[in-house]
Amino acid sequence: MTPSRRIALIGNSLPRRCGIATFTTDLHRAISNSGQHPQASIVAMTDRNQAHDYPASVVLQVEDDNLQDYARVATALNAGRFDVVCLQHEFGIFGGDAGAYILELLTRLSMPVVTTLHTVLAKPSAIQRMVTEHVAEASAKVVVMAEKGRELLHGVYRVPQDKIEVIAHGIPDFPLVASDAAKARLGFSGRSVILTFGLLSPSKGIEVMIDAVPAILKRRPDAVYVVLGATHPNLVRNEGEAYREKLMARVRELGVENHVVFLDQFVDQATLLEFISMCDVYVTPYLNEAQMTSGTLAYSFGLGKPVVSTPYWHARELLAEGRGVLVPFGDAARIGTEIADLLTDDRRRQAMCERAYAASRPMTWQRTAERYMTIFEHARQGHRLKLIAQTAPAVIAPLCPAPPPPDMRLxxxxxxxxxxxxxxxxxxxxxxxxxxxxxxxxxxxxxxxxxxxxxxxxxxxxxxxxxxxxxxxxxxxxxxxxxxxxxxxxxxxxxxxxxxxxxxxxxxxxxxxxxxxxxxxxxxxxxxxxxxxxxxxxxxxxxxxxxxxxxxxxxxxxxxxxxxxxxxxxxxxxxxxxxxxxxxxxxxxxxxxxxxxxxxxxxxxxxxxxxxxxxxxxxxxxxxxxxxxxxxxxxxxxxxxxxxxxxxxxxxxxxxxxxxxxxxxxxxxxxxxxxxxxxxxxxxxxxxxxxxxxxxxxxxxxxxxxxxxxxxxxxxxxxxxxxxxxxxxxxxxxxxxxxxxxxxxxxxxxxxxxxxxxxxxxx
The missing domain is CATH 1.50.10.10 (Glycosyltransferase)
Structure with missing residues (x-):
């Protein structure tokens, strides 16, 4: 098969601050650097009344609440003769109820679509179900990042199994290194570092981890909990920094000001890798089971860090078989105990590091890009065959036999x-x-x-x-x-x-x-x-x-x-x-x-x-x-x-x-x-x-x-x-x-x- 040469990725893009933007940018970079050297471009979703200084890789923008913009961009993509479109789907980044505006774009495209679903809900509302089913229907392939996503797509949304691909969240190809050098560079020498990073919002469960800090200090007095990340822009827009201030007030109330550090910044990848390298334990205390994907979890796991996490779907799969530690939702006492156990058992912690690092090698962005490129080629080939079939002199029949007609009622x-x-x-x-x-x-x-x-x-x-x-x-x-x-x-x-x-x-x-x-x-x-x-x-x-x-x-x-x-x-x-x-x-x-x-x-x-x-x-x-x-x-x-x-x-x-x-x-x-x-x-x-x-x-x-x-x-x-x-x-x-x-x-x-x-x- 002739490789796909022109690929358009639709999603958020850096410098917009969110996980989807980071993922789209990283995937674009990995595809562009793959051995086939395709021409990859980004179509960036731009949030209401915001302007971003996008790099040259962003060739088109869609205003998320402007329905006409979706049609305009579809026309531009068709005219640009792209071989395939790769959609990053998350309900909140598109306009309309449950992000339904994206359907206006998808139904107009003339090339195949491969969609990565960053959220798959087990109990969707009627409109969420409709949007998900329509997105899946318009896609040649649907990618999820956990087997739970495959299970839900098939069982809840009736997506055929052969249409679903599972590709783990990509990670940087970074060596397994000791934490001391990074600690020295970042000013945390001599401390046992626990890290959480990502955009702050109430669903992340940071307050639960703060409540666990006093118990950890009883066994590791040198411990410090570093919370790295800016507050989510949508939260800032709606209520300012009230959530961050609430967390800081709780720190003062517990008297652990010297052991909890808030770094209010959105860091680039190189800086982020430095922070992950210096931590001894990474923690994701999320409060919601229905978390299909966590980029922060994938990155920390990929750098071989021991992870303590609540059992949301992504973590449950990634950390199975001793590759990490799972604790109940909202259980500060259990989180404290497990982290203290790891910080006081160097041999166990090191063994967990090595297991995680070895298990993560198939997840590098290079390997991820190779998987996506293979799927793009199958989608493009299937799309061509489908077009040929549609020109044949046949009538397309419905999938289900028709029931007896109703009575005539006037x-x-x-x-x-x-x-x-x-x-x-x-x-x-x-x-x-x-x-x-x-x-x-x-x-x-x-x-x-x-x-x-x-x-x-x-x-x-x-x-x-x-x-x-x-x-x-x-x-x-x-x-x-x-x-x-x-x-x-x-x-x-x-x-x-x-x-x-x-x-x-x-x-x-x-x-x-x-x-x-x-x-x-x-x-x-x-x-x-x-x-x-x-x-x-x-x-x-x-x-x-x-x-x-x-x-x-x-x-x-x-x-x-x-x-x-x-x-x-x-x-x-x-x-x-x-x-x-x-x-x-x-x-x-x-x-x-x-x-x-x-x-x-x-x-x-x-x-x-x-x-x-x-x-x-x-x-x-x-x-x-x-x-x-x-x-x-x-x-x-x-x-x-x-x-x-x-x-x-x-x-x-x-x-x-x-x-x-x-x-x-x-x-x-x-x-x-x-x-x-x-x-x-x-x-x-x-x-x-x-x-x-x-x-x-x-x-x-x-x-x-x-x-x-x-x-x-x-x-x-x-x-x-x-x-x-x-x-x-x-x-x-x-x-x-x-x-x-x-x-x-x-x-x-x-x-x-x-x-x-x-x-x-x-x-």
Whole structure:
């Protein structure tokens, strides 16, 4: 494999003061100095209202609370043609709830991502779980620094075992030396030195160690406890030096001022190694078990220092088998006893030094960099193979079999209707009169009424269907030859004519009504109004308006086969869509436009149904080709359906955004896949359709059900961190239309049509 040459590390960076900054800087240095000589750069997360004098290795910065900055940097990384991105993940260094803003960057990257998780929680909140699962899903490999991390990732977050790598925290390659020379240089000659270093914060348990000092002095009167490190910047920002002052007050209260030294400084690596070299015992009295990684522990262990520590996860693994001493959380008496025992037993202390030093040799930064470089190459190779696979003519199927479809329940849909028609919006499940009505949603409601006329369904109340038809009729403006779209709650039209898309969608509803409405009189009405409104389609510039009209012509031409003008329009619009596709399509972008927007699957669906009806293979082939590609864009790495998110609308030739996801896209995809199944049997289209439907029921990025099968209610979509709790008209109709198609599919699978009948449908 050709080595990765351009590597971007995303994380905090020195001179910002924190453990992640130190780790990122050390890893960058180690990778840059590795035998393969890659070009490694850092993308630094910059905390709010702060400025840092970054070195030249930092090529980009992200303001942690600026969501747009994440998108900007993703674009820059893609343009820079980096081979791989290595993300240092810690919830607190990114913006948004539980650091969710980082997802905006990850979902836009075109290269593989290797993520190092510095924290893995055993009991995450809902948002922490969601963010962790999404980060893992977006990553080719996930690195943790302890076996406990592997256990939690697989058991709690469902990350596959083969995606997880355990690489110990790197350490400097420093010789095992006696402490006397360093003590002399630092002014601690003749003292037994106990050391803690790192940024001060209450979770570090320094107060517990201070309480242990009097007991240690009884057995080693020369002992001194050195606390090296500045107070954590976030703590200083919020409450100043109150925590440090509290610790110093406790020292005075115990009368051990001559035996506890606070060094309020953030030291460089060379100075830090000097301090570690001079200590006789290193102590980490942390208070929280859920500490997956401790750089201070790794460094001290790597220099062969005897360590006394509480049993947080990292320490429990690193110090096992006599490589250190573990004591209970918050137990000052036990900490004092164990440290005093080590300070008074030179032979035991020296043996522990040698065991720790020998065990730490695989942890040097050189060895760590070699492990990372190997993982980068596997990730890059796997990413290339994945891209090749995605260009193959196959439909990506969901991982889990689909459950039986729910019953058709119309309670919420009926609550969204009044004597005028279907309301546009809702506040939660309550209709929102402030936004009135639109012909788009009432046309969709008319389509639903037609869909419920299928075998096995309970038809919509006829009076309600008539209400939607009346809304469409009232929307027709003979003066403009177009349908109006938006109507206020006071039944006043807000425009003389609507958009091309709303006109095309209304033609679609009328065409379907012409074919399948239960009322012969209403079928005649729909046929007449369709014929009046069709001429406007000749001037359409919107590909979606043309697609909607073609879907309407599929129903209309079946019911009115003698209308040659309509057949001419159908040929013209289908040819127009083909021309649009031909003018934009490239091998890696077989699509009708330079970007992905809304109702995407209706474009290939229109070509497929038109090709089937007119027996035109070129239309079918173009529809199937573009739909196959769209399905690769709408499939998450884990295999579940992920509709094109609204956040990417307007971007040119970019992978779709993950959010916000809308029911409209799922409904369109289901219909398109079932149309494709009629043209291309045994290609997985049915499975793809049922996978898209499962998105409504919780098989999605947030594992949150959008639809309530008991009421037929459907939320308006998925944000990156939650569902949209409003349940508007478009959403409920999208869900019910999708449900009607899936129920029809389930019935057909139980009672498959006779081959002769099937050929008649295809023809």
């Amino acid at each position: 309670e919420h849909f009926l609550s969204m209707c009044d004597d005028t028609g279907l309301f546009q919006h809702a506040v939660h499940s309550v209709p929102d009169r402030a936004h009135g009505y639109c012909v788009d949603d009432n046309a969709r409601a008319l389509l639903l009424a037609c869909a419920l006329n299928g075998a096995g369904e309970t038809s919509m109340p006829d009076g309600l269907t008539a209400r939607f038809a009346a809304f469409v009729q009232h929307a027709w403006n003979p003066d403009t030859g177009r349908f109006r779209n938006f109507m206020g709650f006071n039944r006043t039209w807000l425009e003389p004519s609507g958009s091309e898309d709303s006109h095309g969608r209304t033609l679609w509803a009328l065409g379907e009504c012409t074919r399948s409405d239960a009322s012969p009189s209403r079928r005649r009405w729909a046929r007449a109004l369709f014929a009046q409104a069709l001429p406007a389609a000749a001037g359409f510039r919107s590909p979606r308006a043309s697609a909607f009209t073609l879907l309407g012509l599929d129903g209309y031409c079946m019911a009115a086969p003698d209308d040659h003008r309509a057949q001419d329009v159908r040929r013209a619009l289908a040819g127009q869509l083909l021309s649009i596709l031909a003018s934009v399509e490239t091998p890696d972008w077989p699509w009708f436009e330079d970007g992905l927007a809304y109702d995407n699957a209706r474009l290939p669906q229109a070509l497929i149904v038109t090709g089937l009806a007119t027996q035109t293979p070129v239309h079918i082939d173009a529809g199937l080709r573009s739909l196959r590609w769209l399905m690769t864009q709408q499939t998450a790495p884990a295999g579940h359906f992920r509709p094109v998110g609204t956040g990417g609308f307007g971007e040119l030739r970019k992978p779709p955004h993950a959010f916000d996801q809308q029911p409209l896209e799922a409904a369109a995809t289901i219909a398109a896949c079932l149309a494709a199944d009629r043209a291309d049997k045994d290609a997985g289209w049915k499975t793809a359709a049922t996978g898209a439907f499962s998105w409504f029921l919780g098989n999605n990025d947030l594992s949150v059900a959008l639809a309530d099968p008991e009421t037929g209610c459907c939320r308006d979509g998925l944000h990156f961190d939650r569902a949209n709790e409003n349940c508007g008209g478009e959403s409920v109709v999208s869900y019910l239309l999708a449900l009607a198609e899936i129920r029809q599919l389930a019935r057909a699978d139980v009672n498959p049509p006779h081959p002769v009948a099937l050929r008649a449908v295809v023809a």
